[in-house]
Amino acid sequence: MKLSLVVPCYNEEGNIRAFYTEAKRVFDAEDYEYEIIFVNDGSRDKTQEELEKVYNLHETNIVIEMFSRNFGKEAAIYAGFQKASGDLVTVIDADLQQRPEIVVKMVKILLENEEYDCVAAYQEERHEGKMVGGLKNMFYKIINKTSEIEFYPGASDFRTFRRTVVDAILSLPEYHRFSKGIFSWVGFNTCYIPYIAEERNAGETKWSVSKLFKYAIEGFISYTTFPLKIATGIGLFTSLCAIIYLFVVVIQKLCFGNPVPGYPTIVVLILLLGGIQLTILGIIGEYLARMYIQGKHRPIYIEKKLLDYKKDDHEEN
Template sequence: MTTISLVIPCYNEEGNIFEMLKACQQTFSACPAQIEYVFINDGSKDKTFSELQNLYQTYPNEQIKVINFSRNFGKEAAMYAGLQHATGEYTAIIDADLQQDPKYVLEMFNFLETNPDYDMVACYQKERRESALLKSFKRLFYVLMNAISEIEFIANASDFRMMRREVVDAILQLKESHRFSKGIFSWVGFETYYRPYEVKDRQHGQTSWSFRKLFSYALSGFVGFSTAPLKIATLLGASVSGVSFIYLFYTVWRWLVQGNDVPGFTTIVSLILFSSGLQMILIGILGEYLAHTFLQVKERPIYIVRDYLHRDKTLSTNPKN
């Protein structure tokens, strides 16, 4: 029998755990495939893990796996852990907050079953219910990423997607510590079908994404999937140096030809401040790449497991990372 693995990252989702499973059971009640649930508790501060333990014990006939991190490692690590533990021919990533309706997972499964030329289905939000500032920020992000990256980033494409086993195996070959799944999904290639979906209202809890976290996430994408910022730094440095030399020759020429003192204290100070600020920005760009390299060469695990529940063994320490 065909198996669908649902990778479900959880962070402070204590009120959504049971409702999420019930929604999936209703959706897949007539589905011919077997469903495997892979819940990842990403260091939640509430009772999410307790609810997952209760869920595991309440539904002994369901194929449920619960991975409990030793601390919060981030959604990227949670998705990676889920993909490592997923065993299905098809694997879908879906949030636990019920904003992504499981009915779309069933539709993606039916699409892949009837369209063997496609390897992955990715959902995107056609209309985002966000502030104008956040929409503008995300629109700018995709414009810049597509301008400087060698791979294509589809605007508003989310982690909510289903993929065949071959795609999952390809993604798991990428071992970088700073993971940016939007780029990884595009980098591995494969034929992808993009379809729109509507986001539902969150039932319980609050989103953990803030503007600061989104900005940091976007910065990881720039650094992880393009070396263009380094090239831009070189071009800016060369341009400023060229302008400085031209201004130097002009100053010397005025002094030699006209024989008068060259005024312009304000101009000189402005140029010094501008060049100093530019140097700090360029050093910051280099620092971002150096920091990513520094953390990568340490070869620390992407995540650490504290508890691992599944039907064959109820507790395991760090089974996969």
């Protein structure tokens, strides 16, 4: 049995050597073969230099995929899956918040339980502000009510997959990738286990509130058409209100002789209806934009450089 570790990296120069050391310590003690696939997602620091230093040690099987620019973690996961050759494939961060020891536990669960195709880790206790935690809980509640697939609350990208699941994920060529949705959409039986996220070994988190919000919007647009249904509902409701108001104005004029409301009412109605129309057009535009970009068939990422122990071994032979 062979395990592939997919490690997306963006500005992780202070974590590369520490992660490699810990991973090697943990997996050298196991009785199965493993490889580490580092994907450098257009880092602007010395991440690539640190990766090449680790690769040149030739102490274990390492693949380094370097992007031409920053394409995002979703693209890095996809690239890592493409390069992975293991029977089991794990996605893990380089900052050591997600410990290699938990990967060993995931592997053990899959080896001992054939009914499971994937093991996903989730945080029972999250060290974050109440506002961020509340927004995340709201996201899961809304998307689970509006989407055809189920999102396990708090489940992260920290997962171990069987090869059949990885192949299924790679069969989805969409440009805008929302991994949590893809992992759920392909199906298969998943075992969810809790874990405690450690403190970052070095550096700062790449996830700000604005990036989390943008990520949530990506999830909504990718896996539910509910925003379009809301737009339709708003349009119907507004039309109904306009018809009712029309009858009210006519009755007031004919029965009570009240003058038709003038300038202030007209201005308010124009602004209200204009705002509603622009909002609906914006929602439709988000979906059309993704169709437009997908229609260009651009690659999910562009490879700048590849270091692969398998190719080096072949050249030596």
